[in-house]
Each structure stands twice: as structure tokens, then as C-alpha cells.
Amino acid sequence: MKDINNKVVLIVGLGMIGGSIARGLKKANPKRQIIACDTDIQALQQAVDDGVVSRSGELATLCPLADIIILAVPPLTVCELLPEILNCMAPSSLITDVASVKSHIFTSSEKFTEQELANFVPAHPIAGSEKSGYAAAVDDLFEQRNVILTPHAGNSTDSVAAINALWRELGANVLGMTRVRHDEVLAATSHLPHLLAYAIVDVLLKQEQSEDIFRYAAGGFADFSRLASSDARMWSDIFVANSAAVEKVLDDYIQSLLDFKTAIKKHEHEKLEKSFGAAKQARENFITQHFKPKKQEEMISNQLSFSVQPGGQVAGSIRVAGDKSISHRSIILASIANGITRVTGFLEGEDALNTVAAFREMGVTIVGPENGELTIYGVGKNGLQAPRKPLYMGNSGTAMRLLAGLLAAQSFDSELTGDESLTERPMNRVAQPLRSMGANIDTGESGTPPLAIRGSKLKGITYEMPIASAQVKSCLLLAGLYAEGETKTIEPAPCRDHTERMLQGFGYEVVIDEEEGSSAVIGGADLKATQIDVPGDISSAAFFLVAAAITPGSDLTLQHVGVNPTRIGIINLLRDMGANIESSNERLVGGEPVADLRIRYRQLKGIVISEAQIPLAIDEFPVLFVAAACAEGETLLRGAKELRVKESDRLDAMAQGLNILGVAVETFDDGIKITGGQMGGGAINSFGDHRIAMAFTVAGLRSESSIDIANCANVATSFPNFVELASEVGMRVSAQKSLKATS
Ligand code: S3P
Numbered sequence: 001m002k003d004i005n006n007k008v009v010l011i012v013g014l015g016m017i018g019g020s021i022a023r024g025l026k027k028a029n030p031k032r033q034i035i036a037c038d039t040d041i042q043a044l045q046q047a048v049d050d051g052v053v054s055r056s057g058e059l060a061t062l063c064p065l066a067d068i069i070i071l072a073v074p075p076l077t078v079c080e081l082l083p084e085i086l087n088c089m090a091p092s093s094l095i096t097d098v099a100s101v102k103s104h105i106f107t108s109s110e111k112f113t114e115q116e117l118a119n120f121v122p123a124h125p126i127a128g129s130e131k132s133g134y135a136a137a138v139d140d141l142f143e144q145r146n147v148i149l150t151p152h153a154g155n156s157t158d159s160v161a162a163i164n165a166l167w168r169e170l171g172a173n174v175l176g177m178t179r180v181r182h183d184e185v186l187a188a189t190s191h192l193p194h195l196l197a198y199a200i201v202d203v204l205l206k207q208e209q210s211e212d213i214f215r216y217a218a219g220g221f222a223d224f225s226r227l228a229s230s231d232a233r234m235w236s237d238i239f240v241a242n243s244a245a246v247e248k249v250l251d252d253y254i255q256s257l258l259d260f261k262t263a264i265k266k267h268e269h270e271k272l273e274k275s276f277g278a279a280k281q282a283r284e285n286f287i288t289q290h291f292k293p294k295k296q297e298e299m300i301s302n303q304l305s306f307s308v309q310p311g312g313q314v315a316g317s318i319r320v321a322g323d324k325s326i327s328h329r330s331i332i333l334a335s336i337a338n339g340i341t342r343v344t345g346f347l348e349g350e351d352a353l354n355t356v357a358a359f360r361e362m363g364v365t366i367v368g369p370e371n372g373e374l375t376i377y378g379v380g381k382n383g384l385q386a387p388r389k390p391l392y393m394g395n396s397g398t399a400m401r402l403l404a405g406l407l408a409a410q411s412f413d414s415e416l417t418g419d420e421s422l423t424e425r426p427m428n429r430v431a432q433p434l435r436s437m438g439a440n441i442d443t444g445e446s447g448t449p450p451l452a453i454r455g456s457k458l459k460g461i462t463y464e465m466p467i468a469s470a471q472v473k474s475c476l477l478l479a480g481l482y483a484e485g486e487t488k489t490i491e492p493a494p495c496r497d498h499t500e501r502m503l504q505g506f507g508y509e510v511v512i513d514e515e516e517g518s519s520a521v522i523g524g525a526d527l528k529a530t531q532i533d534v535p536g537d538i539s540s541a542a543f544f545l546v547a548a549a550i551t552p553g554s555d556l557t558l559q560h561v562g563v564n565p566t567r568i569g570i571i572n573l574l575r576d577m578g579a580n581i582e583s584s585n586e587r588l589v590g591g592e593p594v595a596d597l598r599i600r601y602r603q604l605k606g607i608v609i610s611e612a613q614i615p616l617a618i619d620e621f622p623v624l625f626v627a628a629a630c631a632e633g634e635t636l637l638r639g640a641k642e643l644r645v646k647e648s649d650r651l652d653a654m655a656q657g658l659n660i661l662g663v664a665v666e667t668f669d670d671g672i673k674i675t676g677g678q679m680g681g682g683a684i685n686s687f688g689d690h691r692i693a694m695a696f697t698v699a700g701l702r703s704e705s706s707i708d709i710a711n712c713a714n715v716a717t718s719f720p721n722f723v724e725l726a727s728e729v730g731m732r733v734s735a736q737k738s739l740k741a742t743s
Pocket of ligand 1: 324325326398468470471472474496618619642
């Protein structure tokens with residue numbers, strides 16, 4: 001059921017939510033036939049009189065007429081109604097619901113199997129209010145609100161896509177979660193607050209002279225107790241349906257109340273103030289970042305700084321976060337594949353999460369990430385929907401350039417935007433070759449973002465890339481999947497080949513000629529869903545490789561690191577400098593080579609970096625320069641102009657920082673010369689570049705005094721748990737947040 005436009009929708013339960021769905025669907029498509037049943041005859045009549053519902057009646061009569069059945073009833077009623085609905089619905093019809101609990105359907109006494117519920121794609125709109133009944137229904141209730149789908153193993157990609165399209169038509173942002181995680185999260189964020197609101201009113205009600213108390217109650221009580229005006233039947237249902245998850249979070253809450261009670265009894269003023277202060281800050285963050293987020297581009301936060309104490313050690317065995325390049329590609333290719341792709345080891349960093357959000361915006365149902373796991377319901381090569389707003393790529397050049405290729409070939413228009421740093425990065429390197437394939441792309445001034453893309457029919461080209469850029473190559477290969485004939489890229493030097501490997505993993509033929517340095521695809525074939533296990537990111541591992549390489553006494557093992565030959569420049573260069581790196585347990589994981597790396601201290605010496613290594617170590621230079629600062633003699637890099645157009649001008653940013661630490665540095669238009677020696681401390685600006693921030697954290701291991709690094713928030717784009725892992729191995733780093741507004 002790909003096109004849901006002319007389908008008859010049956011709404012079971014015409015309360016505030018059901019009524020708002022009916023009104024919203026009617027507004028989106030006035031010709032759509034909406035039928036409804038409810039025990040409230042007046043509500044039904046009102047909806048018919050409003051022209052929203054064309055027919056009302058008994059469930060058994062209406063069910064066989066519907067293509068999509070929406071259960072807008074409390075969670076336990078969903079279970080009660082399902083047997084009758086399954087019995088009388090047309091076999092190809094779909095069911096969805098709105099209940100705020102999702103697991104009970106499969107675990108309650110009336111439990112169903114996933115196969116029995118193959119046509120039921122559960123959903124939960126995070127919208128509503130304490131009001132109830134059809135009279136409170138509005139036609140825009142779901143616009144720009146989140147709706148969580150919790151598809152299960154019995155659902156097909158087509159059913160999931162149809163239910164996604166239905167909620168999308170109501171203006172919702174469709175997210176995906178596993179049902180277990182959904183119920184845990186909702187227990188904490190929605191069910192618990194409702195229970196507390198009911199409880200506080202109940203407590204006051206039972207006080208002596210409660211009338212008097214209510215008379216004097218003011219705004220605070222009204223604010224806190226608002227949720228207690230919610231529908232009593234609905235909420236008693238929710239708590240029974242989600243009892244296990246609620247019980248767990250309620251235990252934590254009760255413990256917290258007992259702790260507060262003790263602190264109050266003991267007059268522990270400071271303790272109370274500290275707890276209240278932390279809660280106040282957390283709430284303010286929630287309001288500004290999640291509840292009423294400012295425009296994304298205003299959110300570029302310089303609010304995080306790192307403070308690094310000199311010395312420390314590097315020992316242990318760790319696994320770094322998933323590879324950023326592979327994580328982006330897993331979402332892109334899985335979204336346009338046919339079938340369901342499971343991804344594990346996914347990097348839950350901001351960059352890759354923006355890519356997830358972009359594909360959700362284009363109608364792809366993506367469940368997760370939860371602990372690095374994602375399930376992507378591919379919509380096929382021509383199944384993406386026109387985005388309703390510009391797609392925000394955050395800090396990520398990779399996402400913007402790869403998506404430019406994919407979007408240039410769609411049947412709809414789109415716009416790609418990014419943060420302050422991305423907005424300064426060159427996009428003509430992809431826009432120009434794409435234009436020669438027939439693409440219609442406008443860049444901002446001087447070839448920078450935003451990109452306005454009008455979907456066009458493309459023709460394959462052979463493109464000799466002037467720079468060894470995997471982003472350019474991947475962009476063109478993605479466009480080539482849709483282009484007429486062959487699209488071939490020829491690279492001047494080998495650069496990362498994750499796109500080629502992953503395309504082959506999705507069953508798409510890529511012709512690679514190593515001698516020529518070319519990769520080619522012929523447009524028109526399909527991608528088949530697969531499983532992807534994302535290896536640890538060697539670009540993140542690099543900080544720890546250098547940390548151990550420069551720290552006397554170190555002994556560190558990095559597990560499950562991606563060692564694709566097009567990425568191991570950092571290992572090659574550190575070995576050239578004399579580093580002691582052992583690789584073991586080498587294996588192939590989903591087409592990508594992976595190994596465990598053990599590294600121990602050995603005095604490094606300066607080197608002249610071979611140009612062939614530059615594309616293989618392109619992201620690792622900031623931290624390699626720190627290694628050079630600790631090496632004996634000079635390290636010279638030339639031919640690396642690309643470093644000037646990364647997330648910052650990395651040649652200048654590193655030179656400035658190393659200078660502050662007292663290291664002798666000379667920069668060139670295309671490189672840098674670093675003379676190893678002693679490092680002092682000082683205040684460093686990372687220029688909002690994640691890799692500069694992490695590189696100077698590593699420098700602290702050998703600096704003589706402390707290093708303070710400003711503008712570190714973007715570390716979250718590639719390595720969200722960097723500070724934790726760095727501390728775990730013995731580095732002396734701490735992160736400080738400040739609530740400074742940045743716009
Ligand atoms: C990337 C390619 C590299 C790299 C970037 C990720 C990719 O950029 O710097 O962090 O995933 O394709 P270039 O291809 O522009 O060198």
C-alpha cells in the first residue's frame with residue numbers, strides 16, 4: 001500500500017486524539033473518506049455535521065470497508081479490540097494506534113504474536129493536552145510534533161512506509177524506537193509526571209480543610225497539577241499497561257523523595273541547593289535544546305571547554321566509537337535499499353544523527369539508535385519523499401557532499417544547510433561535476449552552502465578528480481546510481497573506499513580498477529538490504545594511538561578498530577616515526593578490515609611525510625602534529641592544502657595552538673614544519689573543530705603545565721564519549737559547560 005492518498009481511513013475512538021487525526025487528514029486531503037466509530041454518539045454526530053467524518057457505525061460494519069484502521073483508544077482497549085478487528089478487517093488493510101504504551105500488546109494476557117499483527121504498525125504521537133473529547137480536537141495537533149513508530153519483526157517495509165506516510169501527512173516528524181525502549185522512556189518522561197500530578201492533588205484533597213488549601217493555592221499548584229486534569233480512564237489504563245517500566249522509575253523517584261526528606265530534616269541547606277541547582281540547569285537545557293529549540297544554526301554552541309592537567313598515563317584496553325564515514329554511509333544506502341537493514345556499532349555522534357534526521361525527514365522509518373543499533377526500513381531507490389524543510393547537516397562536510405549527489409537525482413527539490421563551519425566549506429568540488437551530469441544546483445556565495453538542489457535526470461560521466469577526495473568520489477557514485485549509463489571517478493591518489501565496499505555489500509556492482517584509480521557504477525540497479533557492523537573509527541583511535549606513543553610507560557590496546565588500507569595513514573606515519581604498534585586479531589567485518597591495536601611508548605623521531613600518505617591520514621594530522629611536537633627533530637608536511645578547508649583551517653589552528661605551547665612551528669600554504677621539544681601549557685582555541693580540541697587534550701600528557709581548550713562542544717560530532725574514555729585510560733581531562741548564549 002504505497003500510495004495512501006485514496007484510502008478509506010477508519011478511526012476507532014473519536015476523542016481528542018482520534019478527532020484531531022480525522023480533522024488533520026481531512027484538511028490534508030478533503031476528498032479522503034474518513035469513517036468512525038465510538039460509543040459517544042454525540043461526538044460521532046458532531047464529526048459528521050462538521051463534514052469530517054462521512055459515515056459512522058458499528059466496528060463490525062465499518063472495519064471491512066477500511067484500508068487503514070487507526071485505534072485512537074486507551075492502551076488496554078487496543079488489546080480488547082484487536083481480536084474483533086483482525087477478524088473482520090480486509091486482509092490487506094493496515095492498523096495503527098496512538099497508545100502511549102507499546103509492549104503490553106505482546107506481553108499482556110491477551111497477547112498477540114508479531115506474525116498475527118503483521119498488518120499492525122504501532123505508533124505513538126507525542127502530542128495532546130490535558131483536554132479530552134472530540135470537542136477539543138484540532139486539525140493541526142500533530143504538525144511538527146514527534147510521532148514514534150515501534151515497528152516489529154512481523155511488519156513489512158511497505159506497511160511501515162504506509163503508516164509513516166499517514167503520520168507525515170498530518171505534519172508529524174516520524175521517529176522510530178523499539179517498543180521496550182519506548183515504554184521505558186515514556187514511563188520516565190510522561191507517565192511519571194502524570195502520576196505525580198494526580199498524587200499531589202490527591203494528597204491535598206486528603207488534608208484536613210482541603211477546601212481552604214485549594215482556595216489559597218496559586219500558580220505553582222496550577223502549573224504542577226495541570227496534568228491531573230487528564231482523562232482518568234485513559235491514564236489508569238496507561239499505568240496498568242506499562243506497570244513494569246513505571247514501577248522501576250517510580251522506585252527511583254521515591255528514593256529521591258526520601259533523600260530530599262532526610263536533607264530537609266537535617267537542614268542540609270547546601271545539599272538541597274546543589275540538587276535544586278543541578279535540576280534547574282537540566283530543566284533549562286531541556287527547554288532550550290529540546291522543547292523549544294532555537295533555530296539549529298543558532299545552536300552552534302561554544303559552551304564546552306576542556307581543562308587538561310599536565311601528565312597522566314595511558315593504559316588499558318578500550319573500544320572507540322563507531323566509524324563516522326561508515327555510519328553516514330550505512331544510513332544513506334540502507335534508506336534507499338529494498339528491505340530492512342540492521343546496523344550495529346553505529347556512531348551516535350551529532351553528525352551521523354543529523355544524517356538519520358535527514359532521512360527521517362524524507363520519509364524513511366529508522367528505529368534507534370539504541371546502544372549503536374539501528375533498524376532502517378528502506379524505501380527503495382525511488383521511495384524518498386520531498387523534505388518539508390531544509391535538511392540540516394550540522395558540522396558534516398561528508399553528509400552534505402554525499403547527499404548532494406543523491407538529492408541531485410531525485411524527482412523533488414531540496415535544500416542542504418549546515419552550521420557556521422560547514423557554511424564556509426567549498427561545495428563547488430561536488431556542484432561542478434554534478435552539473436556536468438545534468439544536475440541543477442545553486443550554491444551560496446563563493447561556492448559555499450546552502451545548496452539549493454532541483455531534482456533532475458542525470459547522465460553518467462567520467463570524472464578525473466583534481467583532488468583525492470572520498471567525499472567527491474562518493475557523491476558522484478551516489479548520483480551515478482540514478483544516472484543513465486556509467487559514472488566513473490578517477491582519483492589522483494587512493495582515498496577511502498567505504499562507499500564502494502558498502503555498495504557491493506548492498507548488492508550493487510562497482511567496477512574498480514586499482515591501476516587506473518577508478519571506481520564506476522552503472523545507473524538503474526537496485527540495492528538489497530543487508531546487515532552492517534560499523535568498526536571503531538580509526539580517526540578517533542588516532543588520539544589514543546598518539547597518546548600512548550608519546551607517554552612513557554604507556555601500554556594501550558584499542559579493540560575492533562577499522563583498518564581499511566585507505567585509512568591507515570596514521571599507523572604508517574607513526575611507525576615511520578618509530579612508534580611501537582602491534583596489530584592482531586585481523587579480520588573482515590561486513591567487508592571492512594578490523595583489528596586490535598596495541599601501542600606502547602617509544603621515543604619518536606621527526607619525519608618528512610610522504611604525500612601518498614596524506615589522503616590516508618587526512619583527518620589525523622592535528623593529533624599527528626602533537627606527536628611531531630614530542631618527537632626528536634623536525635617533521636615536515638607539504639602538499640596538504642586540503643587541511644585548510646576542513647572543519648577549521650587545521651594548519652593554522654594547530655600552528656597557533658602549538659605556538660602557544662611553545663613549540664617551534666612554521667607554516668606553508670600547503671603544509672607545516674614542526675620541531676619537537678618541550679611543551680608548556682596555555683589557553684588554546686579549538687576554533688570549534690572537534691579534532692583540534694581532542695589533539696590538544698592529548699598534548700596535555702606531555703605538557704609542563706595545564707592546557708585550557710575553548711570551543712569543544714563539537715567533539716560530540718564525532719566522539720561523544722571522548723572525555724570519558726580519555727579519563728578511563730589515565731588522561732587528566734575534564735569538561736566544563738557554560739550556559740553562555742551564542743546567538
Ligand atoms: C570523508 C572523507 C574525507 C575526510 C572526512 C570524511 C568521507 O574528506 O576528511 O572527514 O567520509 O568520505 P575528503 O574526501 O574531502 O578528503
